Amino acid sequence: MKILKIIVSMLIIGFIIGILPKNLYSQQEVRIRIRDGMPMIPVALPDFAFTKDSIIDESVKKEIYETLWNDLKFSRVFKLIPREHYTYIHKFNPSNIIFKDWESIQANILISGEIEFSKEKRIIFSFKVYEVKSGKFIFGRNFGGKVEFIRLIAHRAADEMMKHFGEKPIFNSKITFVSSRDGNKEIYIMDYDGKRVKRMTYNEYIDLLPSWSFDNEKILYTSYRRNNPDLYIFYLYTGKTELVSTGRANYCADWSPENDKIVFTSTKAGNAEIFLKDMKTGKEKRLTFNRAIDTSPCWSYSGREIAFTSQRGGTPQIYIMDAEGTNVRRITYEGTYHDSPAWSPDGTRIAFVSRIEGRFDIYVHNLRSNVMIKLTENASRNENPSWSPDGRHIVFSSNRTGRYQLYIVDYDGTNLVQITNKGENKMSKWQKRVR
């Protein structure tokens, strides 16, 4: 009986407590959930139309449509409503849009596109963006160019979408990498999606570890063309190559965000150490001083810090120092072999490579939460991570298929895509900044 009484009284108390808060708090409770990433914006992208003066060329339409579709799908900002859903509703008519229909298939944003393809092989792509709920026109742009720039036109449209929604336009960004597709290891550049590859070097010697300057006009790389690993700068728009540092091995260079200094590994002191060079004055400054191997310097996007690998603790581990070489602190403690640190653009994370039993996997270490996540999982070597300018994606090389190819994975380990398949491809670096 006593137990029953207690249960009944507890139920009553519980009931009172349950209804109390509503009367106690006069203000409404606001709950903020903090998550990694934002919910994606649902976008509908119906088929494009041709203008009445245009040549009807389905391949042109397909190229623009698919490039734009793939960009938006890749973005992690937008979520595309599957095309099958468009068949449930009235066929899209740009001059009479039935927004209720698009709302019914859960689209928030609707993109309408029109192509004009002229006899002179020029394309004008006009696109209009609508908010579905209100049926309001948000913005529209027209992009024109020669048919050879067709992919750029679509990328520009995707970039406009990113910019309009407050994101970095990454779809015109490029990746530099080393490829053996023409026989020898040479430097190449390509679009972020692996298309429009262009060869940069023709020296028939080994070329390694290219690295973009923040203004995207120069590539620093290491070449054995003088039978020694020397550092070179390739100026993309003048075609000039300049020898930067020589005497023993000089490699693994990275730029300061102001493009006025570089940091690199050199063995000129008899052992691999990190050096800083002022590109204006030509003055060099040694940043590390010990008998162990120090290498792989990576300048943070803020310019304040440099991440690097050092073997000073017995095994190669990731460290961070201030850009002056002071205030060195160790980042990784687990594992026996870490290398290739890469700062995320916002400076909160460092991606790196970790070796366990002869395999390499890519990890991301969050400097704020001290949480490490593993991005790759397979019995192969995954190397040289490099972040996209918006920090949502990482390009890296992997020999999971037997040969080294380049892949992109998102910051949380999802959406893996292979972007190369010719020859062997590695040492990829994404442009750091977009205009």
Add this chain to the structure above:
Amino acid sequence: MNKKFFVILISFMLIVFFSTCKKKEVKTEPVKEPVVEKVEEVTPKVEKPVLTEEEIFQKRDLEEANKAGYLKKVHFDFDKYYIKDDMKPILHSNAEWLLKHPSVEILVEGHCDERGTIEYNIALGEKRAEAAKNYLLSLGVPELRIKIISYGKSKPLVRGVDEETYYQNRRSEFTIVKK
């Protein structure tokens, strides 16, 4: 000869004359066109260099000398760069040969197996080349005759994924650069 010249000159003048006399177009009200942003890209300039005759000759001559295999390579332990005891006799015979041929200059190449990162392996390969060089110096070979270079893992001797392959690739090689 003169005639030809005159014909060309006259025709050229005619062309100039006619082109300047072209009727001026009647101005019409410009139709308002939507703003079209030009999309294009400046393509980077790249030039293909050519090897000089001399470079090719110099290369070929030494290739033959190196093919003869006067100098033997030494191997290393995983992630290590010290000279192993069983490799010391090889270095002794290399040093002996070098002392017999005082005009020969060599390049010591340091190589690694593929189980390291590119960045770290260049440093490790350098350490291996240096270890071999220092050993030769200790045997009396003058320092001026030895240069070192590290290739990291970019020049494997054999391809494969077993311990024997890795052992073969972890090496210091001796190349004759001057006879």
